[in-house]
Amino acid sequence: MPKLKLPAPPVPGALKPAPRRPGSTRNGGPLDVAKDAGASAVDWVDERTSLSGGARWLMFRKIPKGTNWFYTLGSATMFAFLNQAITGVFLSMYYDPSPTRAYESIRYVTNEAFLGEFVRGMHKWGSTVMVILIFLHMARTFFFGAYKYPRELNWVIGVALLILTMAMSFTGYLLPFDQRSYWATIVGVNINGTGPLVGPYLNDFLRAGPDFGATTLSRFYAIHMLLIPGALAALIGAHLYLVAKLGTTAPPWLRAEDPEPLREEVA
Numbered sequence: 001m002p003k004l005k006l007p008a009p010p011v012p013g014a015l016k017p018a019p020r021r022p023g024s025t026r027n028g029g030p031l032d033v034a035k036d037a038g039a040s041a042v043d044w045v046d047e048r049t050s051l052s053g054g055a056r057w058l059m060f061r062k063i064p065k066g067t068n069w070f071y072t073l074g075s076a077t078m079f080a081f082l083n084q085a086i087t088g089v090f091l092s093m094y095y096d097p098s099p100t101r102a103y104e105s106i107r108y109v110t111n112e113a114f115l116g117e118f119v120r121g122m123h124k125w126g127s128t129v130m131v132i133l134i135f136l137h138m139a140r141t142f143f144f145g146a147y148k149y150p151r152e153l154n155w156v157i158g159v160a161l162l163i164l165t166m167a168m169s170f171t172g173y174l175l176p177f178d179q180r181s182y183w184a185t186i187v188g189v190n191i192n193g194t195g196p197l198v199g200p201y202l203n204d205f206l207r208a209g210p211d212f213g214a215t216t217l218s219r220f221y222a223i224h225m226l227l228i229p230g231a232l233a234a235l236i237g238a239h240l241y242l243v244a245k246l247g248t249t250a251p252p253w254l255r256a257e258d259p260e261p262l263r264e265e266v267a
């Protein structure tokens, strides 16, 4: 079958400078320059990078008929992740991953730092929101059959994103280092230890020593704020690349009609 190549979508009108027409009041004065500033800045960057082709490829895509609010759940999950990344950066400015200082540093953020309670609340509640959204998004793609050919790889990447998101919640839970997070994490690590084959190794890796202590806390912190967010960001990039490349699935109740048969059926 010949490969169908769609022409690149046109540059949106808002990004083009207005044309000069006879009788127009445009005279190239400072007001006109100010009006065209956005377009000129985009042109300046584009002339040097040719990024606009890629940006148009990513953003101006054809979407199937019947696309609805359920299709926003993936982007909502992504924004929940961005919220976690941004609020996490601010929390890390105050957090101290040592067993004697961790609780006190979080108490300081909550009660004394400027907007600390707000930022911590956004991070804490944001984690729950992200977990709820990721499950809703997964349910949407499952019930719309979006895991089938040619999107199997995107489903597999999605499964990795789900596991990493759960691991993010698990490692974050220990960080306040209060009684509840300490004992809940011991229970969680022990449950991991009961897993087949890798369980005991995973247990040792997470505990980072014979007992729960300073090394465990700093290991959880490193996994929580460096390892997993890095992996999540890279995998979300791959996930979105495949979404842009393959397009999204039409809702199952709006499947395209069967194409006309290519030749007459021979009786």
Ligand code: HEM
Pocket (backbone or CB within 6 Å): 070, 071, 072, 073, 074, 075, 077, 078, 081, 134, 137, 138, 141, 144, 146, 147, 151, 154, 155, 156, 157, 158, 159, 161, 162, 165, 236, 239, 240, 243, 247, 248, 249, 250
């Ligand atoms: C951090 C987590 C995730 C983010 C940020 C994310 C983001 C997105 C976005 C923005 C889309 C396109 C719009 C949409 O369909 O909602 C999408 C599509 C898709 N996602 Fe995710 N996703 C995540 C997790 C998952 C998980 C856990 C699965 C399944 C196990 C999954 C499977 C898929 C599939 C199969 C598609 C293609 C949908 C289609 O073609 O209609 N994603 N994702």
